Amino acid sequence: MNRLDGKVALISGASRGIGAKTAELMVAAGAKVIVADVLDDLGRETAKKLGDAAAYIHLDVTKEADWRAAVELAESKFGGLDVLCNNAGVFTGLGIDEATLDDWNKLVAVNMTGVFLGTKLCADALAARGADSPHGSAIVNTSSIAGLVGSQLDPLYSMTKGGVALFTKSTALFFARKGQRVRCNSIHPGVIDTDMGAQTFVSRAQKQGLNDPSKAKEFSAKMHPIGRLGVAEDIAKGILFLASDDSGFMTGSGLVVDGGITAQ
Ligand SMILES: NC(=O)c1ccc[n+]([C@@H]2O[C@H](COP(=O)([O-])OP(=O)(O)OC[C@H]3O[C@@H](n4cnc5c(N)ncnc54)[C@H](O)[C@@H]3O)[C@@H](O)[C@H]2O)c1
Numbered sequence: 001m002n003r004l005d006g007k008v009a010l011i012s013g014a015s016r017g018i019g020a021k022t023a024e025l026m027v028a029a030g031a032k033v034i035v036a037d038v039l040d041d042l043g044r045e046t047a048k049k050l051g052d053a054a055a056y057i058h059l060d061v062t063k064e065a066d067w068r069a070a071v072e073l074a075e076s077k078f079g080g081l082d083v084l085c086n087n088a089g090v091f092t093g094l095g096i097d098e099a100t101l102d103d104w105n106k107l108v109a110v111n112m113t114g115v116f117l118g119t120k121l122c123a124d125a126l127a128a129r130g131a132d133s134p135h136g137s138a139i140v141n142t143s144s145i146a147g148l149v150g151s152q153l154d155p156l157y158s159m160t161k162g163g164v165a166l167f168t169k170s171t172a173l174f175f176a177r178k179g180q181r182v183r184c185n186s187i188h189p190g191v192i193d194t195d196m197g198a199q200t201f202v203s204r205a206q207k208q209g210l211n212d213p214s215k216a217k218e219f220s221a222k223m224h225p226i227g228r229l230g231v232a233e234d235i236a237k238g239i240l241f242l243a244s245d246d247s248g249f250m251t252g253s254g255l256v257v258d259g260g261i262t263a264q
Contacts, residue, residue, distance in 0.1 A: 002237075002244045005030035008078040008129075009243065010070055012036050012061050012118060013088030015043035017194035018142065021232035022085060022239045027053045029240060032078040036070050037088070061088045061114030067121035074125065081125040082133065083243045086115040086164075087142040091157050091196050093203030099156055111160035112167075115141055119171055119184075127180040135248030136181030140239050141168045143186040145258045153203045165254055172252030183251040185242045190258030191220045192230040224259030 009026050013019040015037035023033045027050045035047040036059035047056035057073050059066045074081040090110045092103050119139060130137035146154065147161030168186040175182040191197055197220075204216035221229045238257045241247050256262060 001246055002240045003029050004083070004240070004244055007082040007243075008032045008034070008074050008080055009083035009085065010034040010036060010074050010081055010122065011085040011087055012059055012114065013142075014085075015039040015046050017196065018189070018192060018232045018235045018239075019085070019087040020046045021236040022087065023047075023050060023054060025233070025236045025240050026083075026243070027051075029244070031083070034070055034074050034078075061086075061118060062109045064117055064121060067117050071122055071125050080129045081122060082129045082137045084118055084122045084126060084137075084139045085142070085239060085243070086118045086139065087239075088114055089142060089144075089161075089196070091154055091199050091203075093154050093199055093206075094156065095207075096155050104156055107156055108160055111157070112163050115164050115167060119167075123175075123180075123182070126182045127175070127178075130181035133181065133245075135245040136183050138243045138247075139168075139171060139182060139184040140242045141171075141184070141186040142235075142239070143168070143188050143254065145188050145190050145256070145262050147186070148188055148254070148256070149262055153200055153207060168254065169252040176251065183247070185247065185250050185252070186254045187235060187238050187242060188254055188256045188258060188262075189235045190224055190230050190261045192232060192235055194232055197229065224261050225263060226259035228259065230257065230259060 014035040033054045035056045037043040043056045047054040059070045126137040143164040144161040146158040147165040151158035171184040201213040201216040205213045210216045
């Protein structure tokens with residue numbers, strides 16, 4: 001199950017957190033991986049730990065030239081591109097009344113423009129490899145539960161992640177209509193204990209008057225019916241499944257990995 005032998009993956013936002021864990025699981029599953037991020041020192045370390053099967057590249061997802069260079073690296077170093085994970089993301093924790101236009105523009109540049117550019121600039125490489133693959137190439141977009149239901153902490157983040165959820169479906173239709181064998185699915189994590197998770201605890205502590213982020217962390221864990229926060233591996237396993245041929249009959253779909261939080 002969930003093997004990626006012979007496949008090449010490009011993961012944005014892979015220096016740490018969910019993206020780094022996804023890179024690790026993908027290499028263990030037989031893939032070659034391009035670790036891409038703006039945190040260069042950390043990204044190089046992440047790739048180095050994975051040995052010859054991984055390489056790091058500086059990729060600011062808002063920059064077209066960076067995407068072109070990342071695709072070229074996947075092709076020159078590993079022979080092509082089978083999997084794109086649009087995983088880079090940022091969070092503001094600001095209310096509608098607090099956020100400025102500048103905050104919104106920065107958020108939308110990473111969370112939405114980044115997904116559009118990644119999809120556009122990887123499309124040809126993915127379609128080329130997908131033509132000869134039993135279940136095609138795969139794009140996995142990291143949305144959020146905040147892309148399915150409203151967010152008390154960050155309504156602007158929620159708007160971007162809702163956009164990613166629907167863009168995933170439109171992308172699936174786009175490739176299908178062109179007769180190109182590229183599947184596209186999204187993943188919707190609950191609260192995950194990463195750097196971004198920590199930002200949500202600070203925001204929750206402020207908004208709910210909990211005063212202390214560690215209290216907000218406990219509160220967040222209890223919000224999940226399963227009784228704990230998610231960890232990066234919970235989500236990386238889902239991304240791996242969506243990238244692999246085991247999800248070969250899935251496209252335009254969303255995988256919710258949220259400890260039951262949106263079941264309520
Ligand atoms: N942690 C959570 O609770 C949670 C919940 C739902 C969804 N998500 C989503 O999961 C994804 C990964 O987040 P994480 O939890 O691992 O947090 P994280 O902050 O550890 O990872 C995000 C990564 O994105 C990178 N990044 C930011 N701006 C970038 C840019 N312009 N270009 C390239 N890379 C950039 C960061 O450097 C970082 O390595 C994000 O899309 C996030 O929105 C996280």
